[in-house]
Amino acid sequence: MVKAPSSAPRTRKASTAATAKRVSVKPEKAQPAARTKAASDKAKTGHNAPTAQAPRDMTKAEIRAFLTDLSRAWPDAETELHYTTPFTLLVAVVLSAQATDASVNRVTPALFAAAPTPTAMVELGEEGVGQHIRTIGLWRNKAKNVVELSRQLLERHKGQVPGTREELEALAGVGRKTANVVLNVAFNQPTVPVDTHVFRLANRTGLGRGKTVEAVEAALEKRIPPEMIRESHHWMILQGRYVCKARKPECWRCVATTPCLFPAKTDRPVSKPPRPGA
Numbered sequence: 001m002v003k004a005p006s007s008a009p010r011t012r013k014a015s016t017a018a019t020a021k022r023v024s025v026k027p028e029k030a031q032p033a034a035r036t037k038a039a040s041d042k043a044k045t046g047h048n049a050p051t052a053q054a055p056r057d058m059t060k061a062e063i064r065a066f067l068t069d070l071s072r073a074w075p076d077a078e079t080e081l082h083y084t085t086p087f088t089l090l091v092a093v094v095l096s097a098q099a100t101d102a103s104v105n106r107v108t109p110a111l112f113a114a115a116p117t118p119t120a121m122v123e124l125g126e127e128g129v130g131q132h133i134r135t136i137g138l139w140r141n142k143a144k145n146v147v148e149l150s151r152q153l154l155e156r157h158k159g160q161v162p163g164t165r166e167e168l169e170a171l172a173g174v175g176r177k178t179a180n181v182v183l184n185v186a187f188n189q190p191t192v193p194v195d196t197h198v199f200r201l202a203n204r205t206g207l208g209r210g211k212t213v214e215a216v217e218a219a220l221e222k223r224i225p226p227e228m229i230r231e232s233h234h235w236m237i238l239q240g241r242y243v244c245k246a247r248k249p250e251c252w253r254c255v256a257t258t259p260c261l262f263p264a265k266t267d268r269p270v271s272k273p274p275r276p277g278a
């Protein structure tokens with residue numbers, strides 16, 4: 001059932017994070033020109049350029065069918081970041097930039113026990129926050145931003161997380177994607193945060209093709225049925241993270257192969273027979 005959007009902040013208890021299977025893959029050798037182009041694309045978009053694109057955009061009927069299939073595959077989809085309040089959600093999302101949700105979830109229990117509110121976070125200070133988050137990437141900068149955004153929440157919003165994009169994006173370390181996640185998850189607003197998984201999935205399947213994050217976000221906002229927008233964020237992330245993977249989508253176990261327009265769907269890998277005597 002699709003929940004009606006509401007402006008009231010939502011909180012929830014820490015969810016059980018699905019265990020992401022780490023696959024170690026050797027990077028393919030790239031030609032110097034290709035590497036330069038890829039680096040330039042990544043610098044522009046913040047994501048790797050789509051390795052494969054659907055030949056056309058899905059029709060509205062195909063989008064509805066695709067997302068309905070995903071909703072059946074991920075019926076209880078929620079963010080995998082652990083949080084208990086809009087403030088701890090905001091901090092967790094800021095910490096998750098260029099880091100996995102699992103790595104953030106490993107450090108936030110101790111951080112949030114020490115500093116569950118903006119006041120406590122300011123008191124803990126940059127050094128104290130840094131002590132808790134050293135295992136995640138860019139921790140020095142993130143510690144600085146978390147303390148500064150806490151100070152800004154106290155100064156500008158009486159310690160509350162604001163519910164508008166403009167106010168969120170004015171906070172230290174909060175960009176468009178972070179604001180979109182907070183609006184979607186804490187305030188039930190129909191935003192479509194585009195992370196690396198959504199960017200890839202949208203281009204590959206024809207859900208919403210585009211060369212930049214902004215183009216994909218605009219395409220998805222325009223094309224996804226309004227009543228599916230808010231939850232589709234979670235379905236698309238989980239589908240991209242666990243099934244429609246970057247290097248090789250696992251189409252043989254995908255629930256949405258029929259509406260998906262990716263032209264090079266993958267077959268189930270053939271398991272090698274055991275060696276004689278093994």
Ligand code: SF4
Nearest residue numbers: 244249251254260262
């Ligand atoms: S069929 Fe393959 S390419 Fe299409 S969404 Fe599923 S896993 Fe991704």
